[in-house]
Amino acid sequence: IAGITQAPTSQILAAGRRMTLRCTQDMRHNAMYWYRQDLGLGLRLIHYSNTAGTTGKGEVPDGYSVSRANTDDFPLTLASAVPSQTSVYFCASSDGRGHGTDTQYFGPGTRLTVL
Amino acid sequence: AQTVTQSQPEMSVQEAETVTLSCTYDTSESNYYLFWYKQPPSRQMILVIRQEAYKQQNATENRFSVNFQKAAKSFSLKISDSQLGDTAMYFCAFMKALNTDKLIFGTGTRLQVFP
Numbered sequence: 001i002a003g004i005t006q007a008p009t010s011q012i013l014a015a016g017r018r019m020t021l022r023c024t025q026d027m028r029h030n031a032m033y034w035y036r037q038d039l040g041l042g043l044r045l046i047h048y049s050n051t052a053g054t055t056g057k058g059e060v061p062d063g064y065s066v067s068r069a070n071t072d073d074f075p076l077t078l079a080s081a082v083p084s085q086t087s088v089y090f091c092a093s094s095d096g097r098g099h100g101t102d103t104q105y106f107g108p109g110t111r112l113t114v115l
Numbered sequence: 116a117q118t119v120t121q122s123q124p125e126m127s128v129q130e131a132e133t134v135t136l137s138c139t140y141d142t143s144e145s146n147y148y149l150f151w152y153k154q155p156p157s158r159q160m161i162l163v164i165r166q167e168a169y170k171q172q173n174a175t176e177n178r179f180s181v182n183f184q185k186a187a188k189s190f191s192l193k194i195s196d197s198q199l200g201d202t203a204m205y206f207c208a209f210m211k212a213l214n215t216d217k218l219i220f221g222t223g224t225r226l227q228v229f230p
Contacts, residue, residue, distance in 0.1 A: 043220045
């Protein structure tokens, strides 16, 4: 079982360009999440999806969009990248079938640099 | 709103010794979950241990154990018999007891294990 894969591993991007970070999980988890990790701030939630076809905004959603066309994939798009979006991005998933016991499992992360 | 505070930005310990990482949180919820995640230099976020707030017994996973003080809103991590491979960033995280919900992270403690 691969778990969660993210692509690319790292990327340098010019400001103003569009970028999609990919995330795929093979655990048939209902819920998926995108976090960004910045030095001194820990991880902060960008967007989440409780199940295929639904998405929601997290703590820092501005400048990002997501879609959830199926269970396995949860891409994160930066429509017009800005330098403040330089960060490490983590995708995570959890079972999401109830009982409030959902542990989130994380992908390996994508390091994005916007110049 | 919930907050998680890790007041120790950096700690060090000698191999085979015991170290305790501190975490406090603030919430008005009565039912929730607490987590410790480890992030080694590889960047991967790895679940170390999880505690359900309704359980009085402290969680234990091999060399890792927690001291959960619900009234004090404290959730410290004790690492016994420290190993070089324990060198990593450690993040404390909080989650409300809903079907799916975001993790709220502390800012992390960098632990260095010396030979």
